[in-house]
Amino acid sequence: MIAKTYKDMLSAKSVIRQLSEFATARGAEIGYENVFDFSLGNPSVPVPAAFTDMMIKLLKESNPIDLHGYSQSLGIPSVRAKIAASLNQRFGMDYTQDHIFMTAGAAGAIAHALRCVTEPGDEVLTFAPFFPEYNPYVNLSGAVLKVVPPNTEDFQINFEAFEQMLTKKVMAVLINTPNNPSGIAYSEETIKKLAAVLTEKSKEFGHEIYIISDEPYREITFDGNEIVYVSNYYDYTLSCYSYSKSLSLPGERIGYVAIHPKCPYAKEMVVMCGQISRGIGHNCPASIIQLAVGETCGLTADLSVYETNMNLLYDVLIDLGFTVVRPGGTFYIFPKALEEDAKIFCEKALKYDLVFVPADTFGCPGYFRIAYCIDTEKVKRSIPVIRKFVETEYPNR
Amino acid sequence: MIAKTYKDMLSAKSVIRQLSEFATARGAEIGYENVFDFSLGNPSVPVPAAFTDMMIKLLKESNPIDLHGYSQSLGIPSVRAKIAASLNQRFGMDYTQDHIFMTAGAAGAIAHALRCVTEPGDEVLTFAPFFPEYNPYVNLSGAVLKVVPPNTEDFQINFEAFEQMLTKKVMAVLINTPNNPSGIAYSEETIKKLAAVLTEKSKEFGHEIYIISDEPYREITFDGNEIVYVSNYYDYTLSCYSYSKSLSLPGERIGYVAIHPKCPYAKEMVVMCGQISRGIGHNCPASIIQLAVGETCGLTADLSVYETNMNLLYDVLIDLGFTVVRPGGTFYIFPKALEEDAKIFCEKALKYDLVFVPADTFGCPGYFRIAYCIDTEKVKRSIPVIRKFVETEYPNR
Known part of the structure; x- marks a missing residue:
């Protein structure tokens, strides 16, 4: 069997x-x-060559017992602090290391975020077109993924369909901007409207509705535009990041969850991520990769x-x-x-x-x-x- | 919420x-x-210095796009083949790469093994004294951990208590030899008796009872003794390994599940592990660590x-x-x-x-x-x- x-x-x-x-x-x-x-x-x-150089430097100059030793279960504190500082500088946020949980790429980040804010049977909405791996990510966590049909006009959110599907059972909305597969980045208008709808419905339903924001393409934007950073518009945001695309490191499985500092229980949720890890066998990403990413934070390929x-x-x-x-x-x-x-x-x-x-x-x-x-x-x-x-x-x- | x-x-x-x-x-x-x-x-x-040298060589000499690229979802095939060959040479097994699934250490290995052979509500037995992390590992997978009381005489298995607890609801037995915390390695006699009991009860219950064998201390044995390799005695064995202790790499989170080639569905179970990964956000361990471990396979600190x-x-x-x-x-x-x-x-x-x-x-x-x-x-x-x-x-x- x-x-x-x-x-x-x-x-x-x-x-x-x-x-x-x-x-x-x-x-x-x-x-x-x-x-x-x-x-x-x-x-x-x-x-970037700076990443390779940093890896070689760590290997040559560190005490191997420290370098390859167990990291703390939430990730290496100094790395989390550097990531927080980098996000604050770029997006004007107030993260500290206590809001950052290190993960094996965005898949690991989403696995933890989902388990933080849903119980089995809760619904999670996402917007078509969507990354098909969201199906196993959500459905095998015990929650249920429902897909809002696309707005094929411009691939922004189809708000009419969304508001119909946004029932009391929905605990989180899983978004991806810029989007795989459409390549579309949500406009500031879209994000503001999304935040407004969720704020209103959270009040109506008597429970928060979280945004789980999948952001591996955050650094790849065109025509001189910067990404609209979702956490700037909505407090109940869990920002899920991977260095796979920005640093061209997909095989090294390194990323994080950044929980909005104004989110109630933000720091507790990071500690909860450590507990979730024990259940799903995740543990921290590789120590040396954490350290090298911490040292090259803010760089991109x-x-x-x-x-x-x-x-x-x-x-x-x-x-x-x-x-x-x-x-x-x-x-x-x-x-x-x-x-x-x-x-x-x-x-x-x-x-x-x-x-x-x-x-x-x-x-x-x-x-x-x-x-x-x-x-x-x-x-x-x-x-x-x-x-x-x-x-x-x-x-x- | x-x-x-x-x-x-x-x-x-x-x-x-x-x-x-x-x-x-x-x-x-x-x-x-x-x-x-x-x-x-x-x-x-x-x-070992050979591991550090191999990491530096990979960083200096590989094409970074290949080196850091996505590995196949079951792990890098060449690495899995080298691990299979190394296990075959040492323990006289017949593993191929198709029996090996790469994981983030033993915790990742056990997370996959458990989900392969249990459904929610099934029981898993382990033997006291036991590593307390087995509680979240098993219970958060949906299965239920039951602990067989210790045999404090010599910390081999308390077979009397075990046979009482071995009911039809038990789908797997989670063992750890040499054992954390007792330091005891199960004798050949113990493993043989365990295999005999499980074979008999599998027949009686009409379903296989798997051994999930947690083996991170396999290489640390004393008084000139070699470990008794569980898979040599029982076909329904999922061997869970970590390089944390043998190579002193705990922070790099690298290990594997090796499924006994004679286990029915052995190869399908490895592919199932890939599906399980999608649900728990595990994915492969870091590519560069996989490659370096593959190249230094069989070495120990x-x-x-x-x-x-x-x-x-x-x-x-x-x-x-x-x-x-x-x-x-x-x-x-x-x-x-x-x-x-x-x-x-x-x-x-x-x-x-x-x-x-x-x-x-x-x-x-x-x-x-x-x-x-x-x-x-x-x-x-x-x-x-x-x-x-x-x-x-x-x-x-």
């Missing part, structure tokens, strides 16, 4: 992973340089390539007549497919070695995601291929 | 942590060298100091008239206190700056744990202090 819950999941393979595996296999046949693999959100720019790539793709998509909203950040763009079934559209693209992801699992059928975290040179080479694909397959679009 | 389950845990502080904090505070007063801190199981010998320390303490304890079973491994020794209430005994010891842990939370009242993963020089200095404490406080023992 093995656990049914997880055994039943074995047949449900991730579409993204399947497409990525296809791309790898096809690459082995025709050379990976000839496969335009837009499937995976794996950063394509190197970590050279993220400008993503904007370059976005502009190249946006221009050709517009030129070819696609319906597409210009991304405000991330390394994704999210056009409407040229036929109703985006899966068929993406299958046709595969014949041209163009690997796109249909957006059915993102809660937005009829659209597809292009992940352009690849070399600009390859994006440039893909453009005539995209043209050929569209002009051949959809001559009367 | 914040989650009650975890909020209620905030008041329950770990006795070990409290004592360790006391030791640190007292150290600030009188100099840490004067506090005989036997509270924490934090290794005191450095990681110089663990001989622990046997030296054990012998020094065992001799003085015997000389002072303590009831104590000679440890077979780990860096713990587990004497009977000189009065009924071990908490009072340990409080009296604190007056001499001797920090011992009373074993009530280990399920074995009246005993206490000495963690001797400290410098031998300090162990030597502690001996006259232990003599003075015992002779002063218990002159008529």
